[in-house]
Amino acid sequence: MEYTVNECARLAGISARTLRYYDQIGLLSPARLTAAGYRLYGSREVDRLQQILLYRAMEIPLSQIREMLQDPGFDRERALNGHLATLREKRAQLDTVIQTVEKSLQQLKGECTMKDSEKFEGLRRRAVEENEARYGREIRRRFGDEAMDGANEKSRSLSEKQWEDREALQQCVNDALRRALMTSDPGSPEAMELARLHRKWLCSYWKDDTYTKEAHRALAAMYVQDERFFAYYEGVIPGGAAFLQQAIERYCAE
Numbered sequence: 001m002e003y004t005v006n007e008c009a010r011l012a013g014i015s016a017r018t019l020r021y022y023d024q025i026g027l028l029s030p031a032r033l034t035a036a037g038y039r040l041y042g043s044r045e046v047d048r049l050q051q052i053l054l055y056r057a058m059e060i061p062l063s064q065i066r067e068m069l070q071d072p073g074f075d076r077e078r079a080l081n082g083h084l085a086t087l088r089e090k091r092a093q094l095d096t097v098i099q100t101v102e103k104s105l106q107q108l109k110g111e112c113t114m115k116d117s118e119k120f121e122g123l124r125r126r127a128v129e130e131n132e133a134r135y136g137r138e139i140r141r142r143f144g145d146e147a148m149d150g151a152n153e154k155s156r157s158l159s160e161k162q163w164e165d166r167e168a169l170q171q172c173v174n175d176a177l178r179r180a181l182m183t184s185d186p187g188s189p190e191a192m193e194l195a196r197l198h199r200k201w202l203c204s205y206w207k208d209d210t211y212t213k214e215a216h217r218a219l220a221a222m223y224v225q226d227e228r229f230f231a232y233y234e235g236v237i238p239g240g241a242a243f244l245q246q247a248i249e250r251y252c253a254e
Contacts, residue, residue, distance in 0.1 A: 001043065002031065008041045012049055027066045028052060047140075051076070054083050058133060061227060082137075089129050093219040100236055128155045138226055142218065167202045172196050174236045177244055186246035194244065195251030213252035220248035 009016040022028035023039070030039035041049075048069065055065045068074055121164055132152060139148045147173070158166065176197050180190040203211050223229045223241045233241035 002040045003042075003046070005039050005041075006032075008046065008049070011046070013051060014053070022049075022052065025062065025066070027062060027069075051079070054080075058083065063227070071182055089132065128152050131155075135228060138222065138228075142222070143215070147210075150210070151205045154205060154207060162204075166201070169197070169201045169204060172254070173201050177240050178237050179246060181239060181243050187250045191247035192244075192251055195247045198244065198248060199251070217249060217252045220245045231238070 005016045005019050009019050019028070019039075019041075023030065023061060028045060031042040031045055032040050034040060051069065052062075052065055056062070056067070068079070090094075130146070136148055173194070176190070176194040180186075180194040181187065183190050186192060199211065199216060202216065223233055223245045230241045233244055
């Protein structure tokens with residue numbers, strides 16, 4: 001069976017403009033064009049569109065989706081299993097948040113008493129799962145499952161005070177990045193203080209005694225190689241991603 005642009009768009013619940021854009025960027029081309037120049041999509045293209053929309057639901061950038069689908073070694077079954085696992089994690093996360101809200105309402109009505117740790121359990125778990133969904137795939141590919149699983153477990157075990165301290169430390173790193181960038185010298189004392197703070201922040205995620213300069217440098221390289229990490233530090237200050245990577249490189253070379 002074949003579908004026109006409008007029919008395929010209705011089938012997938014997206015706009016015809018989106019389909020045309022996918023064709024324009026080389027993400028999804030039609031099976032063929034009619035003599036009149038109309039796009040027609042077959043079952044193969046429908047399957048590919050399903051994959052694209054599944055990954056978009058996971059907030060994966062279109063450029064990365066295109067690379068994945070164009071990779072000759074791309075394993076669709078493995079990818080779908082990974083997507084299913086992520087969806088189940090999100091469902092578990094949402095269930096936890098719902099339970100937290102329900103308990104909060106019960107406490108307001110005087111029907112139960114919540115422990116302080118319970119008040120933040122759902123929010124903490126949500127943050128961990130969002131971090132996994134956004135960065136987990138690349139971290140696991142580069143550093144292995146043990147590194148990412150250990151980071152997630154450490155985050156889940158943090159007390160409310162430890163969690164707040166880590167959030168405050170992240171802000172300190174961002175402030176230090178803005179100050180250090182003003183020197184335009186990744187080897188300046190301000191840049192070395194930035195790298196030191198970054199190491200401290202990093203160790204709040206990594207399992208105890210697993211920090212190495214090699215791993216620190218490898219992670220910093222991702223700040224200029226991976227668009228998600230790059231976008232975060234560029235959002236702190238333009239030029240921040242490259243400067244931070246250079247500062248960490250100098251710090252680890254000492």
